[in-house]
Amino acid sequence: MKIEILKTAADVARRAALLFQEAVKGRPDLVLALPTGRTPIEMYALLAQARREGALDVSQARCFNLDEVLLPRALPQTFFQFMTQHAWGPLGFAPERARIPNGEADDPEAEAERYEGEILAAGGIDLGILGIGTDGHIAYNLPGQAAPRTHVITLDAATEATLGGDLSAFRPIRGITMGVETLLSAKQLLLLATGNSKAEAIRRLRDDPPSDRWPCTLFRGHAHLTVLADEAAASQL
Numbered sequence: 001m002k003i004e005i006l007k008t009a010a011d012v013a014r015r016a017a018l019l020f021q022e023a024v025k026g027r028p029d030l031v032l033a034l035p036t037g038r039t040p041i042e043m044y045a046l047l048a049q050a051r052r053e054g055a056l057d058v059s060q061a062r063c064f065n066l067d068e069v070l071l072p073r074a075l076p077q078t079f080f081q082f083m084t085q086h087a088w089g090p091l092g093f094a095p096e097r098a099r100i101p102n103g104e105a106d107d108p109e110a111e112a113e114r115y116e117g118e119i120l121a122a123g124g125i126d127l128g129i130l131g132i133g134t135d136g137h138i139a140y141n142l143p144g145q146a147a148p149r150t151h152v153i154t155l156d157a158a159t160e161a162t163l164g165g166d167l168s169a170f171r172p173i174r175g176i177t178m179g180v181e182t183l184l185s186a187k188q189l190l191l192l193a194t195g196n197s198k199a200e201a202i203r204r205l206r207d208d209p210p211s212d213r214w215p216c217t218l219f220r221g222h223a224h225l226t227v228l229a230d231e232a233a234a235s236q237l
Contacts, residue, residue: 001220003206003227005234009194012228013042016129016192019226020047021056023127023188031119032063033128033178034087035139036079037162039192040131041086048090058092064119065100066130066139067177069155069163071170073104077163101150101176108152112176116150119178125186132193133159136201136214140177146212148181180218188224193233202229203236 006012020043023030034040050056068079075081080100088098099118105111119125135143135158145153155163155173167173183189193202205216205227212218219225229237 001206001222001225001227003229003234003237005229005231005237007231009039009230010042012039012192012194012230013046015228016040016043016190017046017050019190020127020129021050024056024058024061027126028057028060030061030126031122031124032061033066033125033130033183033186034063034083035066035129035131036082037131039194040129043192044086044090051090051092056091059094061093062097062122063088063093063099064115064122064125064178066128066183067175068101068103070103070105070108070152070174070176071167075165077165077167078103103176108174108176112150112152115176116179116182119150119182125183126188128183128186128189130183130189130191130219132191132198132201132205132216134197134201136204136216138180138191138215138219139183140175141180141212141215141218143213143215146215146218147179149179150176150182151179152176180215184219184222186222189219189222189226191219191225191227193227193229195230196232196235198229198233199236202227202233206237
């Protein structure tokens with residue numbers, strides 16, 4: 001594991017965008033795992049700008065979302081809506097090359113198995129871009145709910161709150177997420193962490209023994225994991 005400490009969240013976004021561009025340039029047909037959430041928004045904006053300037057071409061690449069919530073797709077809280085707004089179109093992914101679990105599936109467990117099979121059929125992930133939760137979750141591998149392969153989880157109250165809005169009519173809210181081994185099989189992982197709220201999780205990622213109580217610790221042994229943290233997220237190191 002390599003940890004790069006950068007001054008600000010904007011610096012993390014710039015560094016992540018640069019590494020993303022270098023990866024695509026080095027292998028135009030690479031398979032990506034992409035995140036949602038507050039942290040990668042600026043990275044996506046910089047990549048969209050690079051595309052407009054002719055410096056990024058993902059026409060041969062494929063991407064798989066890390067996770068999705070089991071909600072009607074039209075709701076703004078879905079990751080489908082997030083990726084539509086911030087990533088897929090702005091970066092230039094063709095619809096057939098941008099994959100996400102079906103959050104409206106009648107059988108979520110079967111959908112999780114299908115999605116895992118689709119990742120494997122693509123040859124696995126070349127570059128996975130990750131965020132990290134304040135509780136150490138990676139993708140939606142929540143504390144006590146991490147599993148090896150793509151699986152169904154139930155959101156706790158704190159995780160649900162990050163979605164925003166009133167979702168009480170849909171409780172219990174579940175999701176589908178790539179599993180720990182699915183992600184650890186990636187050739188390269190890039191984890192972005194910004195803000196004081198992520199400081200404990202980053203410290204535990206570096207220092208704690210592997211445990212699903214802090215799922216981030218399960219990733220420390222990856223041979224090609226790079227953590228990009230701003231000074232606030234690295235404040236406990």
